[in-house]
Amino acid sequence: MRRIACFLPVPLLALSALVLLSFAAPASPEPIAQIRIGVLAPLSGPFAGGGSALTQAVTLAVELANAEGGLLGRPVELLVADTQGRVEIARSEALRLTSREKVFALVGAYLSEETVGVIEVAAASRSVLIVPVAATNEITDRVRREYDRYRYIFRVGYSIPQWAGMMAEFLARQGVSRYAFVGTGIRWNRELAGELRRALAPKRIVPVYESFYSPRNPAFESVAVAVMARSPEILVLGDPGGSSAEFVKRVREGGAIFPILSVGGTLGDARIAATLPLSAPLYVQAASWKGASPAATRYAKAFERRYGYMPVGYSDTLPYDAATVLFSAVRAAGRTDSDAVVKALETGAFPGIAGTYRFDPSHQAAWGTPELHGIVIRWEPGGARIVFPVPPGESNPAAADPRAQ
Amino acid sequence: MHPFAQVILDGLFTGSTYALMAAGLALILGVVKVVNLSHGAFFSLGAYVAYVLSAKEVSNNPAAAVLLACVIAFAFGVFLGKSFINPVRSHPFSVAVGSLGFAILFEQAAQMLWGPHPVSIGSGPPWGELSGVVVRRWGAVSLLASAGILGGLALFLSSRWGLPLKLISEEEEIAGSVGIDVEKYRYLTFGFAAAAAAVAGALLAPATSITPTMGRVPLILSLIVVIASGMENVLAIFLLAMGLGLLSNISAYLLAPQWSHVSLLTVISLLLLLRPAGLSSTDPGRDD
Numbered sequence: 001m002r003r004i005a006c007f008l009p010v011p012l013l014a015l016s017a018l019v020l021l022s023f024a025a026p027a028s029p030e031p032i033a034q035i036r037i038g039v040l041a042p043l044s045g046p047f048a049g050g051g052s053a054l055t056q057a058v059t060l061a062v063e064l065a066n067a068e069g070g071l072l073g074r075p076v077e078l079l080v081a082d083t084q085g086r087v088e089i090a091r092s093e094a095l096r097l098t099s100r101e102k103v104f105a106l107v108g109a110y111l112s113e114e115t116v117g118v119i120e121v122a123a124a125s126r127s128v129l130i131v132p133v134a135a136t137n138e139i140t141d142r143v144r145r146e147y148d149r150y151r152y153i154f155r156v157g158y159s160i161p162q163w164a165g166m167m168a169e170f171l172a173r174q175g176v177s178r179y180a181f182v183g184t185g186i187r188w189n190r191e192l193a194g195e196l197r198r199a200l201a202p203k204r205i206v207p208v209y210e211s212f213y214s215p216r217n218p219a220f221e222s223v224a225v226a227v228m229a230r231s232p233e234i235l236v237l238g239d240p241g242g243s244s245a246e247f248v249k250r251v252r253e254g255g256a257i258f259p260i261l262s263v264g265g266t267l268g269d270a271r272i273a274a275t276l277p278l279s280a281p282l283y284v285q286a287a288s289w290k291g292a293s294p295a296a297t298r299y300a301k302a303f304e305r306r307y308g309y310m311p312v313g314y315s316d317t318l319p320y321d322a323a324t325v326l327f328s329a330v331r332a333a334g335r336t337d338s339d340a341v342v343k344a345l346e347t348g349a350f351p352g353i354a355g356t357y358r359f360d361p362s363h364q365a366a367w368g369t370p371e372l373h374g375i376v377i378r379w380e381p382g383g384a385r386i387v388f389p390v391p392p393g394e395s396n397p398a399a400a401d402p403r404a405q
Numbered sequence: 406m407h408p409f410a411q412v413i414l415d416g417l418f419t420g421s422t423y424a425l426m427a428a429g430l431a432l433i434l435g436v437v438k439v440v441n442l443s444h445g446a447f448f449s450l451g452a453y454v455a456y457v458l459s460a461k462e463v464s465n466n467p468a469a470a471v472l473l474a475c476v477i478a479f480a481f482g483v484f485l486g487k488s489f490i491n492p493v494r495s496h497p498f499s500v501a502v503g504s505l506g507f508a509i510l511f512e513q514a515a516q517m518l519w520g521p522h523p524v525s526i527g528s529g530p531p532w533g534e535l536s537g538v539v540v541r542r543w544g545a546v547s548l549l550a551s552a553g554i555l556g557g558l559a560l561f562l563s564s565r566w567g568l569p570l571k572l573i574s575e576e577e578e579i580a581g582s583v584g585i586d587v588e589k590y591r592y593l594t595f596g597f598a599a600a601a602a603a604v605a606g607a608l609l610a611p612a613t614s615i616t617p618t619m620g621r622v623p624l625i626l627s628l629i630v631v632i633a634s635g636m637e638n639v640l641a642i643f644l645l646a647m648g649l650g651l652l653s654n655i656s657a658y659l660l661a662p663q664w665s666h667v668s669l670l671t672v673i674s675l676l677l678l679l680r681p682a683g684l685s686s687t688d689p690g691r692d693d
Contacts, residue, residue, distance in 0.1 A: 044513065046618050048521030185663050211662050216622055219657030219665040221415035221541070226658055229408045242523030242614035249528045249612060253541050254411070266523055266614070275525040 420650020
């Protein structure tokens with residue numbers, strides 16, 4: 001025992017020396033803390049196409065921001081979570097990103113259903129959430145109803161009434177009076193059909209056929225026959241997914257010559273459009289497009305250089321703008337404090353690819369204004385042409401007779 | 406145009422796509438006696454083969470796509486049958502989970518190889534018109550192919566070359582005792598069934614959007630057809646597939662598109678309630 005007691009001072013002295021040394025040692029330069037941002041998107045399963053485009057666009061925005069020195073002098077780190085298109089996974093991944101990974105803000109999710117789940121997590125953790133594409137009214141309704149709880153949520157993408165408004169404006173300019181609406185039987189699509197009907201009623205444009213197919217057994221041929229039997233002047237196709245290309249093939253194969261206006265998504269993809277019959281006009285609604293503005297052209301070129309294909313103008317452009325709006329707000333706030341960033345987002349104007357974003361009291365970006373409006377392109381054998389708003393100096397031949405196109 | 410005549414013709418075409426997928430599945434259920442949930446993955450594989458040949462401008466000839474898809478899927482099918490299905494086939498849940506796992510693995514691999522975005526091939530103009538009714542090119546191709554494959558299968562099973570398969574299907578032990586290599590026939594059957602699914606995918610690729618998960622819906626529909634018709638009678642499979650195709654398209658036209666799936670499942674549920682062993686079975690098979 002006595003021998004042990006004799007040895008005890010040695011380790012004690014060594015430990016004391018170590019403590020003293022560590023205090024005396026010159027402080028090593030601390031690594032610059034990164035600003036962490038989480039992205040929620042379906043990267044597997046049936047919605048992986050849209051989710052992948054979303055992630056690619058945000059990644060590009062982060063890379064460009066970091067190339068310009070980052071945010072507030074700090075590099076931005078992106079943490080990507082796969083929601084698999086499922087509400088419960090989206091919610092748990094949002095929880096992981098905010099609580100364990102300590103992200104400062106979130107961008108996502110993709111589907112309306114997922115996003116409604118994620119806003120609860122964002123509200124509880126007081127993390128800023130920028131919604132790029134999910135369109136359901138429920139997101140901004142919650143901000144309006146319970147501002148204190150949901151004030152961290154902002155939507156960059158268009159709401160369903162705004163979407164319907166922009167499409168109604170285009171249809172009115174086409175001079176049509178009868179249209180058909182066909183789409184996937186999912187929530188936002190039914191809301192969109194209703195809003196479009198309401199937006200077109202004062203313009204005396206009426207639906208002659210409206211239907212929603214099940215993705216499990218869409219029976220496209222019958223839908224195509226039913227639409228043709230009603231003789232609409234234009235068909236509005238409410239399906240941003242892969243099935244839309246299949247439906248266009250069926251309609252055209254059946255000999256239909258009415259124009260089709262797609263809500264965007266897959267039909268904005270040049271690789272898909274190149275395989276579709278263009279025997280009658282195929283229009284695609286988009287947030288922006290190459291050639292719409294210098295910023296849009298720069299973005300499209302950067303995207304194509306980085307990923308090898310042209311952006312579709314919707315599921316990539318809006319997420320890109322979601323990220324750049326967030327970065328601009330952080331710069332305006334001067335810090336990554338959620339409340340300061342919320343204040344900046346509420347009061348500022350933020351330039352993006354599609355125009356300048358300002359948020360209304362429900363934190364919805366003000367689409368359908370001169371400084372932020374969607375466009376419509378028309379696919380032609382050589383590529384796409386912007387047809388709405390009509391570029392300066394061009395007439396709108398489609399307005400005379402849409403079938404003549 | 407005569408809308409209803411068009412719906413009827415399109416319904417037959419739709420039914421033929423169910424039959425095309427169901428042919429291979431019936432073979433597996435009848436001979437190997439397992440539920441193969443990877444069947445849809447082979448359908449997608451066939452479609453991607455057609456896409457690659459077209460996109461790389463190797464060939465736009467459907468025959469080339471069909472041939473290549475057939476060879477690749479047969480090789481994969483034999484490998485899967487020999488290495489996984491045969492050793493665990495007496496455990497139906499393991500087979501179901503394992504084959505589902507393979508399907509998901511294929512979806513992930515397809516996503517990594519060709520991306521998660523849909524891809525597409527030009528579908529070409531329709532074949533023509535018959536008294537105002539449009540004959541859709543890929544519908545007609547599907548009808549001819551399904552009639553050919555199922556007809557060929559029926560002929561094969563009724564010939565002396567098909568006897569070992571029939572014997573394995575009915576009395577496995579006796580088949581083994583008379584010197585038939587049952588294990589070999591099982592994995593070869595799995596290979597042929599995989600090839601049939603891939604042929605369906607390659608043939609129908611121009612009419613669809615090609616995605617990694619595109620095989621899920623045809624798998625469910627063909628499984629329904631095979632279980633409801635019973636796997637013994639090839640003609641019953643063909644006729645039931647045609648009937649369901651007609652039902653699906655007519656209900657979508659007369660009611661609404663979302664009713665096509667509901668009406669199809671309602672009829673199948675009633676059929677199975679009355680004849681759980683399948684329509685073609687002589688034994689109703691009810692437990693009460």
